Amino acid sequence: MRKWGPLIAVCLGTFMLLIDVTIVIVAMPDMAGDLDASFADLQWVLDAYTLALAAVLLAAGNLADRLGRRAVFVGGTLVFTAASVLCALAPDTATLIAARTVQGLGAAAMFATTLALLGHAYQGRDRGLAIGVWGAVSGAAAAVGPIAGGLLTQHLGWEWIFLVNLPIGLLTVVMALRVLDESHGDRAARLDVPGLVTFTAAAGLVTYGLIRAGAEGWGDATVLTVLVVGAVALAAFVAAEHRAAHPMLELGLFRSPAFSVIMLGGALAQFAAFSCFPQISVWLQSFLGYGPVATGLTLLPMAATAFVVSGLAGRLLHDVHPRGPVGVGIVLIGAGSLLLTLVDADSGRWILVPGLVTIGVGVGLAMPQIAGVALGSVPPHRAGMAGGALNTFRQLGFALGIAIAGVVFRSTVEGRLDGTQGIADPQAAAEAVGSGAAPAIVAAAPPGSRDTIHAAIGDAFAAGLDRVFVVCGTVGVIAGLLVLVVVRPTRPRTVPAPAPAPAQQPEPSDAV
Incomplete structure (x- = not known):
């Protein structure tokens, strides 16, 4: 137990923080019903966690180097666990979104330290085995999330997708204090406060x-103002990083076309693979009438395929430069999203399987290998920063993808419902459809028009899904082709061993 105790402690925390990315998706319709949540509210329940995680990930690694990685890991776990309880007790969506933000901050502190802790605890063959187990657990979190969310939501209530973190989090803290040794990195490095503040502002505002x-539409004054201020904050971040003695992200790395493209590819792969899931979940539950468990099982082929392919790729492709698997994998993610356009108003859930399996193959090929491309595109002493940047871009890709997919879906549904007899306010109807309230719209209609309105909503829902799938598919194919064209196998694959130093090493998994 003493030998493998550090691995168990780190894997428990990693599993908990990564499963919370996907476990929420299946519970969204129930949350909307209990909390009277709007479509935008549901998007924020997902994005608040991911944005907070992305915004402070690099800074958390820097802080861990100075204060101690075990201390930051334990502190982050306590914050994450306490915020999970607040999520479960939230009386309204504002409180839930705020608690999810705090959850994301705790998750960033945990995620930034996991590989550095393992690198310090193990050497040689044991280190390789520990990293492999950690990667498998990370991948399993994505696969288990929809099923766990469905089981807990259907049989105990959506609150339990958060309450289950309480015993796991406390066990992780106890084990970490007992079996993990403290370690530090560069204790002289200063925290890049201007970079942290401007980056967080830019990501959040956009x-x-x-x-x-x-x-509200693109012509809304608040929308335009916020986007402009977000662009100004991004410019301020660039200026701050140019001036910083110890920048959170060294902008000189982006002079390498390969590094720039792999950061973009990581973000767009997350966008293409996962940003359509909220709409699929709502469609399965509110329109087709499936429960949370059946919905989780429907989404399982993607994550399960990714998990299997990831393991096989690690064994069979270890002598292949990662450019090929990454580029082809992202193209397959896009192709799978385009296969999902087979859905129409009369489709059942099994029409999703070919597309989901294809996406899973792409995720399994690309995500574990993408770290090798990122590390191979920078000098060895910048490996930690490159890994942290990749994780940050991937989380941002997911967060922005959720937002963009929501805009595309909602505007398409509203356009299709405009002029439908019995629907006086297509904007409000589109909002209700997106939040899972389609049955309520039909039930509130006059008896003689219910069939017509149900059919119209079905057509609008299918059109919205189709448009989202096309956007995701196009993004994925373009991103994959960019990787294949720009990233060149100029030298043999050399992925540095993960550690003991930088706290921001990349994860070798297909986790979200």
């Missing part, structure tokens, strides 16, 4: 602007 645009 996401808010996109989500609000879905509800």
Whole structure:
């Protein structure tokens, strides 16, 4: 137990923080019903966690180097666990979104330290085995999330997708204090406060602007103002990083076309693979009438395929330069999203399987290998920063993808419902459809027009899904082709061993 105790402690925390990305998706319709949540509210329940995680990930690694990685890991776990309880007790969506933000901050502190802790605890063959187990657990979190969310939501209530973190979090803290040794990195490095503040502002404002645009339209004054201020904050971040003695992200790395493209590819792969899931979940539950468990099982083929392919790729492709698997994998993610356009108003859930399996193959090929491309495109002493940047871009890709997919879906549904007899306010109807309230719209209609309205909503829902799938598919194919064209196998694959130093090493998994 003493030998493998550090691995168990780190894997428990990693599993808990990564499963919370996907476990929420299946519970969204129940949350909307209990909390009277709007479509935009549901997007923020997902994005608040991911944005907070992305915004402070690099800074958390820097802080861990100075204060101690075990201390930051334990502190982050306590914050994450306490915020999970607040999520479960939230009386309204504002409180839930705030608690999810705090959850994301705790998750960033945990995620930034996991591989550095393992690198310090193990050497040689044991280190390789520990990293492999950690990667498998990370991948399993994505696969288990929809099923766990469905089981807990259907049999105990959506609150339990958060309450289950309480015993796991406390066990993780106890084990970490007992079996993990403290370690540090560069204790002289200063925290890049201007970079942290401007980056967080830019990411948050742009996401808010996109989500609000879905509800109010692109001509809304607040939308335009927020997006402009977000662009100014991004410019301020660039200026701050140029001036910083110890920048959170060294902008000189982007002079390498391969590094720039792999950061973009990581973000767009997340966008293409996962940003359509909220709409699929709502469609399965509110329109087709499936429960949370059946919905989780429907989404399982993607994550399960990714998990299997990831393991096989690690064994069979270890002598292949990662450019090929990454580029082809992202193209397959896009192709799978395009296969999902087979859905129409009369489709059942099994029409999703070919597309989901294809996406899973792409995720399994690309995500574990993408770290090798990122590390191979920078000098060895910048490996930690490159890994942290990749994780940050991937989380941002997911957050922005959720927002953009929401805009596309909502505007398409509203356009299709405009002029439908019995629907006086297509904007409000589109909002209700997106939040899972389609049955309520039909039930509230006069008896003689219910069949017509049900059919119209079905057509609008299918059209909205189709447009989202096309956007995701196009993004994925373009991103994959960019990787294949720009990233060149100029030298043999050399992925540095993960550690003991930088706290921001990348994860070798297909986790979200």
